[in-house]
Amino acid sequence: MTDTDFDVLAIGDAVVDVIAPADEALLAEVGVPKGSMRTIDWEEAQQLYARMGPAQETSGGSAANSMAGIAALGGRAAFIGQIGSDQLGTIFAHDIRAQGVAFDTPALTEDITTGRCLILVTPDAQRTMNTYRGASEHLSVDGVDADQIARATIVYLEAYLWDHAPPRAAMKHAADLAHKAGRPVAFTLSDIACIDRHRPDFRALLESGRVDILFGNEEEARALAGRTDLDEAVAELGxxxxxxxxxxxxxxxxAAQGGATITVSAVRPRAIVDTTGAGDLFAAGFLASHARGRPLETSLMLGARTAAEVIADYGARPLGKLSHLVDD
Known part of the structure; x- marks a missing residue:
């Protein structure tokens, strides 16, 4: 499409990733299963942060990472997410804009802190994520810009926001605005824990026709469909x-569409340093290609290449441009 200003606009968590190396002894001491993704409250966030070693701070959030990936691939990306008027809010806004993503959501003026994800990375490159959502929980319908939605080729929504009523309403509103403007809506299932909490809601969301493109991993697809066989699960969701x-x-x-399924192999990364953001960057590659009307196989391959690239570095976002990954 040529009548849009953005290839993809995403709505999701606006959080700052605080990433630090950790040994498995620390995970045992704080009672957190390795590789888990969980939500924590403010008190636990403070206690865990005090136990972490020297950390790297960068703006994060699943859908926000995907938009940073699209920008790194040379695409046009925008993001809507709620931050607070604090230091981490300033970091988030600076980082995402510096990476070439349009971000115009005003910071909250109330005494609400920006969300943060405390990520412990063990020597085997597994990441254990502990998220305090903070201001993200307060994104409201008023934070959704109808004109900006209409100017995006694809609108991409993140399931992590579903836990709280205001952002849930904001995402439904955005989906309705997108369809009114003739734009498809993509929805990422984000994590198996989201499905455990909201399976009936997610099923209702799909059955309402608000979602055109569904992203997930095979475990999430099986759980949402209620099927043990992946092919049956994909057929059900389709x-x-x-x-x-x-x-x-x-x-x-x-990728499954119209009864046909296209598959691609994984791309071998040049190194396995940190798996944080692999799924987010896969979505970035796929969406950047799909928004430009490229074939599904091409889009899948770009997703696989982009995911392999982020695995080879520390953190959930590309460290530089990724336009060399895009086929001419």
Whole structure:
């Protein structure tokens, strides 16, 4: 499409990732399972931060990471997410704008802190994520710019925001605005824990017709569909959305549309340093390509290449431009 200003606009958590190396003894001491993703309150966030070693701070959030990836690939990305009027809010806004993503959501003036994700990375490159959502929980319908939604080729929504009523209403409103403007809506399932909490809601969301493109990994697809067989799960979900995009880790990824399924193999990374953001950057590659009307196989391959690239570095976002990954 040529009548838009953005390839993709995302709505999601506006959080700052605080990433530090950790040994498994620390995880045992604080009672956190390795590789888990969980939500914590303010008190626990303070206690865990005090136990962490020297950390790297960068703006994060799943959908925000995907938008940074699209910008690094040479695409046009925008993001809507709620920050507070604090130091981490300033870091988030600076980082995402510096990476070339349009970000215009005003900071809250109330005494509400910006969200943060405390990420412990063990020597085997596994990341354990502990998220305090803070201001993200307060994103409201008023924070959704109808004109900006209409100027995006694809609108991308993040399931992590579903826990709280204001951002849930904001995402439904954005989906309705997108469809009114003739734009497709993509929804990422984000994490198996989100499905455990909201499976009936997510099923209702798909059945309402608000979602055109569904992203998830194979575990999430099975859980949402209530099927143990992946092919059956994808077929079930495909009855309610136009396109299913499913990642399968070392087994690659697939896209299912109109009864046909296309698969690609995983791309071997040049190194495995930190798996944080692999799924987010896969979505970035796929969406950047799909928004430009490229074939599904091409979009899947760009997703796989982009995911492999972020795995090879520390952190959930690309450290430089990724335009060399895009096929001419």
């Amino acid at each position: 009855e309610h959305v136009d396109l299913c995009v499913i990642t399968r880790g070392e087994h690659g990824a697939l």
